[in-house]
Amino acid sequence: xxxxxxxxxxxxxxxxxxxxxxxxxxxxxxxxxxxxxxxxxxxxxxxxxxxxxxxxxxxxxxxxxxxxxxxxxxxxxxxxxxxxxxxxxxxxxxxxxxxxxxxxxxxxxxxxxxxxxxxxxxxxxxxxxxxxxxxxxxxxxxxxxxxxxxxxxxxxxxxxxxxxxxxxxxxxxxxxxxxxxxxxxxxxxxxxxxxxxxxxxxxxxxxxxxxxxxxxxxxxxxxxxxxxxxxxxxxxxxxxxxxxxxxxxxxxxxxxxxxxxxxxxxxxxxxxxxxxxxxxxxxxxxxxxxxxxxxxxxxxxxxxxxxxxxxxxxxxxxxxxxxxxxxxxxxxxxx
Amino acid sequence: xxxxxxxxxxxxxxxxxxxxxxxxxxxxxxxxxxxxxxxxxxxxxxxxxxxxxxxxxxxxxxxxxxxxxxxxxxxxxxxxxxxxxxxxxxxxxxxxxxxxxxxxxxxxxxxxxxxxxxxxxxxxxxxxxxxxxxxxxxxxxxxxxxxxxxxxxxxxxxxxxxxxxxxxxxxxxxxxxxxxxxxxxxxxxxxxxxxxxxxxxxxxxxxxxxxxxxxxxxxxxxxxxxxxxxxxxxxxxxxxxxxxxxxxxxxxxxxxxxxxxxxxxxxxxxxxxxxxxxxxxxxxxxxxxxxxxxxxxxxxxxxxxxxxxxxxxxxxxxxxxxxxxxxxxxxxxxx
DNA sequence: TTGAAAGCGCTACCAC
DNA sequence: GTGGTAGCGCTTTCAA
Numbered sequence: 001x002x003x004x005x006x007x008x009x010x011x012x013x014x015x016x017x018x019x020x021x022x023x024x025x026x027x028x029x030x031x032x033x034x035x036x037x038x039x040x041x042x043x044x045x046x047x048x049x050x051x052x053x054x055x056x057x058x059x060x061x062x063x064x065x066x067x068x069x070x071x072x073x074x075x076x077x078x079x080x081x082x083x084x085x086x087x088x089x090x091x092x093x094x095x096x097x098x099x100x101x102x103x104x105x106x107x108x109x110x111x112x113x114x115x116x117x118x119x120x121x122x123x124x125x126x127x128x129x130x131x132x133x134x135x136x137x138x139x140x141x142x143x144x145x146x147x148x149x150x151x152x153x154x155x156x157x158x159x160x161x162x163x164x165x166x167x168x169x170x171x172x173x174x175x176x177x178x179x180x181x182x183x184x185x186x187x188x189x190x191x192x193x194x195x196x197x198x199x200x201x202x203x204x205x206x207x208x209x210x211x212x213x214x215x216x217x218x219x220x221x222x223x224x225x226x227x228x229x230x231x232x233x234x235x236x237x238x239x240x241x242x243x244x245x246x247x248x249x250x251x252x253x254x255x256x257x258x259x260x261x262x263x264x265x266x267x268x269x270x271x272x273x274x275x276x277x278x279x280x281x282x283x284x285x286x287x288x289x290x291x292x293x294x295x296x297x298x299x300x301x302x303x304x305x306x307x308x309x310x311x312x313x314x315x316x317x318x319x320x321x322x323x324x325x326x327x328x329x330x331x332x333x334x335x
Numbered sequence: 336x337x338x339x340x341x342x343x344x345x346x347x348x349x350x351x352x353x354x355x356x357x358x359x360x361x362x363x364x365x366x367x368x369x370x371x372x373x374x375x376x377x378x379x380x381x382x383x384x385x386x387x388x389x390x391x392x393x394x395x396x397x398x399x400x401x402x403x404x405x406x407x408x409x410x411x412x413x414x415x416x417x418x419x420x421x422x423x424x425x426x427x428x429x430x431x432x433x434x435x436x437x438x439x440x441x442x443x444x445x446x447x448x449x450x451x452x453x454x455x456x457x458x459x460x461x462x463x464x465x466x467x468x469x470x471x472x473x474x475x476x477x478x479x480x481x482x483x484x485x486x487x488x489x490x491x492x493x494x495x496x497x498x499x500x501x502x503x504x505x506x507x508x509x510x511x512x513x514x515x516x517x518x519x520x521x522x523x524x525x526x527x528x529x530x531x532x533x534x535x536x537x538x539x540x541x542x543x544x545x546x547x548x549x550x551x552x553x554x555x556x557x558x559x560x561x562x563x564x565x566x567x568x569x570x571x572x573x574x575x576x577x578x579x580x581x582x583x584x585x586x587x588x589x590x591x592x593x594x595x596x597x598x599x600x601x602x603x604x605x606x607x608x609x610x611x612x613x614x615x616x617x618x619x620x621x622x623x624x625x626x627x628x629x630x631x632x633x634x635x636x637x638x639x640x641x642x643x644x645x646x647x648x649x650x651x652x653x654x655x656x657x658x659x660x661x662x663x664x665x666x667x668x669x670x
Numbered sequence: 671t672t673g674a675a676a677g678c679g680c681t682a683c684c685a686c
Numbered sequence: 687g688t689g690g691t692a693g694c695g696c697t698t699t700c701a702a
Contacts, residue, residue, distance in 0.1 A: 003478050007679060018689045023681055035687060051473075056456040057395050058679035061694050066392065068456075075421070082417040086410070089438050098452065101436045103424050117433065121391040121403075143338050225617070260621055282560070283618030286595055342695060353673050358697055370671060393695035396678050 006050045014046035015039070022047070026054070060122050069309065070118035071101045072111060072128045074221070080252055080279060080298075081129065084149070087302030088127065095310055097124070106221040108132030115139045125309045131221075145312040149305045151196045157320050159312070161305040164324035165196055168278050168294045169203020171329055172248060175292070177207055179335035181245040181274055184208060186216040187232050187258045188250035189223065200250050200278055214244040219254075228257020229264070236265055236273075246274030246335065252281040259287055274335040278327065290332035297325050341385045349381035350374070357382070361389070395457050404644065405453035406436045407446060407463045409556070415587055415614060415633075416464065419484070422637030423462065430645055432459070441556040443467030450474045460644045466556075480647040484640045486531045492655050494647070496640040499659035500531055503613050503629045504538020506664055507583060510627070512542055514670035516580040516609055519543060521551040522567050522593045523585035524558070535585050535613055549579045554589075563592025564599070571600055571608075581609030581670065587616040594622055609670040613662065625667035632660050 008019040015022065017039060025035055025043045046052075060066040069092055073081050089099050100123060102114040111128075112135030118126065119138075125145040130136065133153045139146050140158065148160045176184060186204070188197050201216070217231045232247060247262065249255025255277030262273055269275050269289055277284075280295035304323055343354040343361075350357065352374060360370055360378045381387075395401040404427055408416045424434050435458060437449040446463075447470030453461065454473075460480040465471065468488045474481050475493065483495045511519060521539070523532050536551070552566045567582060582597065584590025590612030597608055604610050604624055612619075615630035639658055 003476060005477065005679095008681095009679080019679085020681070020690075021688055023679095024688085027681080039687080053451060053455040055679055056452070057392060057401065058694095059681080060392050061396050061678090061696095062680045062682085064694075076411065076424070077414065077418040077421040079412065079414050079417065082414065083412040086412040086438055089411070089436075098456070099436065101424075101434065103421055105425075116388060117391070120388040121433070141338060142340070256617070256621065263621075263623075282591070283621060286591065286598075286618060287621060288598075288623040340695095343697095344695080354695085355674080355697075356672060358695095359672090362697080374671080390695055393678095394697075396680095396694085397696045397698085399678075 005055070006052045008052070008054065010050055011043065011046045011052050014050065015042040017043060023054075064122075065124055066122040067096055068098045068100055068121070068123050070115075070121075070123040070126045071099050072104060072114050072118070072126065072130075073101060074104055074106050074129050074131055076101065076103050078252070079281060080296075083298055084129075084302050087299045088306050091303050091306040092310065097310070104131045106131045108134040111135055112138075119144060125313055127305060127309055145309055147305050147309040147312075149301065152322060154195065159308055159320055160322040161301055161308060162196075162322070162324065163278075163296045163301070164326050165199035166203040166206075167324070168296075168327035169200040170206050171203070171327060172200075172276060172278060172294050173204045173207025175294075175329055175331075175335065176246055176248070176274070176276060179246075179270075179274060181335070183212050183214050183242060183244045185214045185232075185235055185244035185247045186250060187228055187247060187254040188216065188218055189221050189228065189254050190218045197250055204248070214241055223253075225253045225257040225260065228254050229260040230257075232258045232261035233264065236261060236267075243273065246270075246276060249275075249277035249279075252277070252279040252284075255279070255291060255293065256281070256283065259291060269334050276335055280330055284330075285332065287334075289334050291334040292332045293330050294327040295330045296327055300325055340390070341387045343387070343389065346378065346381045346385055346387050349385065350377040352378060358389075399457070400459055401457040402431055403433045403435055403456070403458050405450075405456075405458040405461045406434050407439060407449050407453070407461065408436060409439055409441050409464050409466055411436065411438050413587070414616060415631075418633055419464075419637050422634045423641050426638050426641040427645065432645070439466045441466045443469040446470055447473075454479060460648055462640060462644055480644055482640050482644040482647075484636065487657060489530065494643055494655055495657040496636055496643060497531075497657070497659065498613075498631045498636070499661050500534035501538040501541075502659070503631075503662035504535040505541050506538070506662060507535075507611060507613060507629050508539045508542025510629075510664055510666075510670065511581055511583070511609070511611060514581075514605075514609060516670070518547050518549050518577060518579045520549045520567075520570055520579035520582045521585060522563055522582060522589040523551065523553055524556050524563065524589050525553045532585055539583070549576055558588075560588045560592040560595065563589050564595040565592075567593045567596035568599065571596060571602075578608065581605075581611060583610075584612035584614075587612070587614040587619075590614070590626060590628065591616065591618065594626060604669050611670055615665055619665075620667065622669075624669050626669040627667045628665050629662040630665045631662055635660055 008022045012019040012022045104111040108131050111131050115135035119142050128148050129150040130153045146158050148158045150162045152160050247258045249258045276292045278294045280293045284291040343357045347354040347357045439446040443466050446466050450470035454477050464485040465488045481493050483493045485497045487495050582593045584593045611627045613629045615628045619626040
């Protein structure tokens with residue numbers, strides 16, 4: 001057990017050179033001409049024979065760069081974030097970076113803890129889907145590039161990449177109208193104090209008057225789609241209000257919950273009531289009927305965010321201009 | 336920008352003590368009586384005033400412990416692994432550990448790369464849902480505790496926690512029988528060269544004769560449920576074979592694909608044909624009809640695996656006895 | 671009870 | 687072209 005790891009010293013000894021030479025030769029693979037070909041050869045041989053892996057810890061200590069990025073995400077169990085994470089990882093990996101992933105479960109204090117810890121661990125930059133503003137300023141003050149994804153924080157104006165929520169809301173509204181909906185009910189999950197959902201609603205309000213929005217039901221972000229379902233159920237069972245022509249879910253959990261509520265009421269979609277949402281999810285295409293949604297350009301968002309961060313690792317200042325990507329309508333048959 | 340971080344030296348200077356004293360006092364919080372109360376006070380004051388965060392990198396370098404665990408997972412975008420990850424993270428976090436998460440996308444070579452890199456980064460232990468045996472021996476040889484989850488590797492006998500696949504297959508078979516099924520078709524996703532699926536089938540074979548298994552359709556693990564759907568479609572459309580009473584999916588993607596195929600054929604579940612699977616997934620309860628499955632005790636698996644690893648960080652040798660947890664039947668209405 | 675020194679493994683710099 | 691030295695920030699001896 002506990003085999004002592006091979007160090008540059010060991011390689012140097014075997015190749016008959018000084019450790020610093022080992023380091024130079026191994027790191028600048030394309031400067032071979034500057035060293036005696038024989039030396040280079042011996043070093044490479046020794047390194048492979050010994051299975052030398054430079055200690056990333058020591059390297060990070062010395063260079064101040066860990067080649068690691070921190071990803072602070074709301075809930076990795078939510079496929080939305082899982083996919084986002086997956087795209088981000090693939091992208092930064094290709095550029096030589098690794099990811100440290102932390103789950104905040106929408107807890108702002110935990111987020112602050114994670115950020116502080118990631119900084120202490122020497123990450124080179126931070127990607128965050130904020131659960132609040134907590135800890136973000138400190139990260140920026142520490143001189144670390146930070147890019148927010150999916151949600152924008154209210155105060156700190158950090159570089160941001162995400163869905164154009166107003167456009168998404170408007171697109172959803174247009175489609176609702178196009179399918180003849182007059183009155184809608186909205187189910188949403190409120191996450192932190194961000195502008196995401198209010199913007200989606202703002203877009204919707206560009207198309208629907210206040211009077212046409214029968215109700216807006218909210219829920220805490222830690223709840224599941226079961227809870228969302230309860231809320232919608234209560235709304236639809238309340239006979240003192242007119243029934244909306246359609247229910248819209250502003251997040252994937254909300255839409256799923258709304259679907260479940262409508263079905264459990266024995267209502268038929270779209271004949272009795274329509275359903276649509278923002279955020280696509282695997283099950284949407286498989287429900288009966290398949291549910292139409294505004295889909296986020298997840299991969300583009302992931303790539304744009306990663307690129308923005310990677311770029312600001314080298315250049316000094318990233319544009320504080322939010323990069324807002326448009327959603328696309330995925331027509332299925334729920335309206 | 337690039338604010339120089341606070342070091343123990345800075346704290347020491349402000350408190351008028353040597354950095355080593357700062358370290359001792361701050362680390363052994365419950366040995367206060369061994370130091371002059373006044374010194375302790377000044378150090379704490381200085382540390383909080385300066386916002387001192389010890390560098391985890393330097394600490395890892397010195398102590399050889401990074402308080403970080405590596406999690407090498409097949410596909411974080413698959414909610415099964417997303418949830419597993421989430422449980423694991425919560426559990427190890429409570430014990431002071433962080434997670435470095437790597438996605439192999441079922442690529443054994445990538446797995447080997449990740450493992451080597453994780454070792455170089457000084458992780459204290461490894462949790463792996465193997466996509467193959469690649470790199471696992473090397474990790475163990477390096478003296479790192481390794482625990483495999485979900486799938487067992489064929490050769491390396493590593494400590495393992497996962498579903499009791501034979502039991503799960505048998506349970507599924509029993510339920511199929513109980514609902515009157517005589518002949519079944521099986522859809523599965525083959526992942527690596529592990530025993531997981533063959534064990535699920537073995538359990539099924541305890542209940543069904545070979546003749547009662549009309550067909551077994553396989554697919555590569557990188558495929559989506561769409562591909563699974565194609566396969567099942569082809570099987571069910573093949574009129575030269577008898578149609579099974581039920582289709583069973585051996586993974587969540589398979590079951591989803593099978594559902595889609597059956598529906599697109601206009602067949603009704605369970606009247607025309609039954610459907611069931613191993614692995615629960617969010618959509619299973621929402622499909623029409625809801626799909627019955629053998630569910631994995633995900634949280635228990637996560638906790639047991641994390642505990643096993645954590646324990647072998649301190650004690651020397653973990654039991655090489657696989658810890659097999661039973662699946663439970665979730666009755667819905669697809670049989 | 672505290673200070674001083676050493677050293678984890680690496681790489682940047684300065685000699686030669 | 688290559689060796690030597692220093693030092694990243696921490697913790698762990700050993701001395702006092």
